[in-house]
Amino acid sequence: xxxxxxxxxxxxxxxxxxxxxxxxxxxxxxxxxxxxxxxxxxxxxxxxxxxxxxxxxxxxxxxxxxxxxxxxxxxxxxxxxxxxxxxxxxxxxxxxxxxxxxxxxxxxxxxxxxxxxxxxxxxxxxxxxxxxxxxxxxxxxxxxxxxxxxxxxxxxxxxxxxxxxxxxxxxxxxxxxxxxxxxxxxxxxxxxxxxxxxxxxxxxxxxxxxxxxxxxxxxxxxxxxxxxxxxxxxxxxxxxxxxxxxxxxxxxxxxxxxxxxxxxxxxxxxxxxxxxxxxxxxxxxxxxxxxxx
Amino acid sequence: xxxxxxxxxxxxxxxxxxxxxxxxxxxxxxxxxxxxxxxxxxxxxxxxxxxxxxxxxxxxxxxxxxxxxxxxxxxxxxxxxxxxxxxxxxxxxxxxxxxxxxxxxxxxxxxxxxxxxxxxxxxxxxxxxxxxxxxxxxxxxxxxxxxxxxxxxxxxxxxxxxxxxxxxxxxxxxxxxxxxxxxxxxxxxxxxxxxxxxxxxxxxxxxxxxxxxxxxxxxxxxxxxxxxxxxxxxxxxxxxxxxxxxxxxxxxxxxxxxxxxxxxxxxxxxxxxxxxxxxxxxxxxxxxxxxxxxxxxxxxxxxxxxxxxxxxxxxxx
Ligand code: SF4
Ligand code: SF4
Ligand SMILES: [Fe+2]
Numbered sequence: 001x002x003x004x005x006x007x008x009x010x011x012x013x014x015x016x017x018x019x020x021x022x023x024x025x026x027x028x029x030x031x032x033x034x035x036x037x038x039x040x041x042x043x044x045x046x047x048x049x050x051x052x053x054x055x056x057x058x059x060x061x062x063x064x065x066x067x068x069x070x071x072x073x074x075x076x077x078x079x080x081x082x083x084x085x086x087x088x089x090x091x092x093x094x095x096x097x098x099x100x101x102x103x104x105x106x107x108x109x110x111x112x113x114x115x116x117x118x119x120x121x122x123x124x125x126x127x128x129x130x131x132x133x134x135x136x137x138x139x140x141x142x143x144x145x146x147x148x149x150x151x152x153x154x155x156x157x158x159x160x161x162x163x164x165x166x167x168x169x170x171x172x173x174x175x176x177x178x179x180x181x182x183x184x185x186x187x188x189x190x191x192x193x194x195x196x197x198x199x200x201x202x203x204x205x206x207x208x209x210x211x212x213x214x215x216x217x218x219x220x221x222x223x224x225x226x227x228x229x230x231x232x233x234x235x236x237x238x239x240x241x242x243x244x245x246x247x248x249x250x251x252x253x254x255x256x257x258x259x260x261x262x263x264x265x266x267x268x269x270x271x272x273x274x275x276x277x278x279x280x281x282x283x284x285x286x287x288x289x290x291x292x293x
Numbered sequence: 294x295x296x297x298x299x300x301x302x303x304x305x306x307x308x309x310x311x312x313x314x315x316x317x318x319x320x321x322x323x324x325x326x327x328x329x330x331x332x333x334x335x336x337x338x339x340x341x342x343x344x345x346x347x348x349x350x351x352x353x354x355x356x357x358x359x360x361x362x363x364x365x366x367x368x369x370x371x372x373x374x375x376x377x378x379x380x381x382x383x384x385x386x387x388x389x390x391x392x393x394x395x396x397x398x399x400x401x402x403x404x405x406x407x408x409x410x411x412x413x414x415x416x417x418x419x420x421x422x423x424x425x426x427x428x429x430x431x432x433x434x435x436x437x438x439x440x441x442x443x444x445x446x447x448x449x450x451x452x453x454x455x456x457x458x459x460x461x462x463x464x465x466x467x468x469x470x471x472x473x474x475x476x477x478x479x480x481x482x483x484x485x486x487x488x489x490x491x492x493x494x495x496x497x498x499x500x501x502x503x504x505x506x507x508x509x510x511x512x513x514x515x516x517x518x519x520x521x522x523x524x525x526x527x528x529x530x531x532x533x534x535x536x537x538x539x540x541x542x543x544x545x546x547x548x549x550x551x552x553x554x555x556x557x558x559x560x561x562x563x564x565x566x567x568x569x570x571x572x573x574x575x576x577x578x579x580x581x582x583x584x585x586x587x588x589x590x591x592x593x594x595x596x597x598x599x600x601x602x603x604x605x606x607x608x609x610x
Binding site (some may be wrong): 017114115164171172173174175176178179182280281284285286287288289291292293 | 372375376401402403425432433469471473485486503505506507
């Protein structure tokens with residue numbers, strides 16, 4: 001169903017348990033058509049929102065559910081997110097967080113320089129690393145850097161940050177249309193689908209050509225509302241039709257779990273209020289001024 | 294030109310004397326992500342002690358860019374896939390066409406202005422805010438303030454600079470901007486948290502409650518050189534040093550600087566003849582940057598500190 005490309009060829013060999021899904025050696029031309037795809041951006045261990053989103057997307061008739069990476073960070077019990085994704089056989093594109101956790105790197109590769117942002121990034125990274133089982137870490141090591149598939153007549157390339165770099169931030173207000181146009185052209189695709197920023201947006205680039213940022217399932221988009229979002233994409237008459245779908249879930253239950261795990265009050269506040277309290281320095285001025293902190 | 298403040302003065306001037314030999318290592322342009330404009334040349338209303346290109350009211354070695362010149366480069370930038378536009382000087386707002394230039398730019402992409410904020414009357418701050426509102430893209434104001442007190446800042450930036458900068462910053466905040474306050478660290482690293490707190494207090498007093506503060510690492514020059522040591526004139530990037538080094542850490546691997554008379558490899562080497570890569574952007578983008586200056590050695594050690602924090606391609610490499 002999907003063509004996957006791995007930059008480090010043999011990562012999947014480190015998987016200890018048989019993976020429920022494995023990036024196959026499919027050539028793009030042999031990929032059967034997908035009609036409707038649901039794309040989940042960063043999960044950040046929000047297993048409760050993930051469960052609701054899977055049920056919701058299935059009910060809406062998606063024939064492919066896919067995750068764009070960053071399973072961990074922020075939320076509680078990272079293994080739960082991994083189990084849900086594996087159970088549902090949802091293919092995952094490698095995010096910077098997954099890459100760091102799989103390889104046991106020192107940090108999440110978000111590149112913060114502000115001491116406050118770094119302080120919180122460290123807490124969530126250390127917690128996530130300590131609470132992800134070796135089996136799941138090995139599984140994360142098998143994620144491909146990109147997934148390519150056909151959505152009706154459209155060729156879609158799914159990545160985490162950008163086609164050229166896993167941790168490249170593509171914000172709506174810092175990404176020129178001509179730049180996106182070049183990315184999509186170089187990717188040899190009609191649609192590029194990504195996440196990493198945590199705020200959903202999209203830009204038309206011509207007939208049937210789009211960049212779509214699915215946002216994040218793990219954390220609300222700094223808009224003062226606790227709902228989180230995913231993207232649904234479909235091809236209709238050669239054109240991409242897509243929609244961002246809000247997900248309501250048991251926010252309080254998640255907040256309580258986070259408190260029980262000793263995660264910082266600041267993270268819990270974001271889950272409850274919908275306002276970002278940390279990782280603020282990477283936000284462009286326009287996006288940041290829409291928030292409260 | 295503010296960042297990197299505290300400058301490259303010694304390094305850049307020492308380096309510019311040397312002609313690039315055949316042995317000089319080079320950095321190819323990976324992608325032209327950042328396009329910089331020396332939009333006010335070397336003309337500035339201030340005369341900071343640490344300015345690495347000695348900008349001043351009477352330094353006319355580089356003159357203002359016209360709106361037409363900027364437009365030409367903007368046109369070329371579309372084909373070259375530029376992601377972010379930066380404006381520096383001197384003081385960009387010494388250029389009378391600056392607002393029009395920003396309007397042109399914001400039709401295409403995000404713009405960042407490196408300013409000392411001392412020429413920021415209410416009328417201008419409001420006009421800039423309207424430009425920002427009308428654009429899909431963000432307009433970032435990066436304000437240089439080198440201290441938390443009048444004494445600390447004005448010792449570097451000249452008498453009266455602190456008060457005028459603080460007033461200008463307040464106008465920007467009042468107009469709806471979240472300026473990025475940039476300061477070179479002139480204290481031991483362990484004291485940074487305390488200084489950040491002092492900055493936050495100062496800015497809160499101006500009504501700035503979502504402060505964005507960027508502390509730049511100090512460089513081994515000036516006072517710092519006396520405390521530790523400076524660079525030797527002979528310190529240069531060699532081919533051996535580049536083994537296993539990610540050239541993507543150097544700004545010149547993804548930026549070019551357009552001036553009123555030609556295009557330079559990067560915003561640091563404004564005055565280096567060797568770093569002048571062509572008359573047009575397309576020409577300069579097709580050539581690698583020669584890494585023969587002492588300033589390059591500084592880049593090698595410090596990485597690129599000129600980009601915005603969390604810049605799309607800067608801080609996260
Ligand atoms: S304000 Fe003017 S003199 Fe001071 S560092 Fe910037 S360009 Fe140089
Ligand atoms: S000064 Fe730095 S950015 Fe400029 S050419 Fe030298 S290494 Fe590159
Ligand atoms: Fe990410």
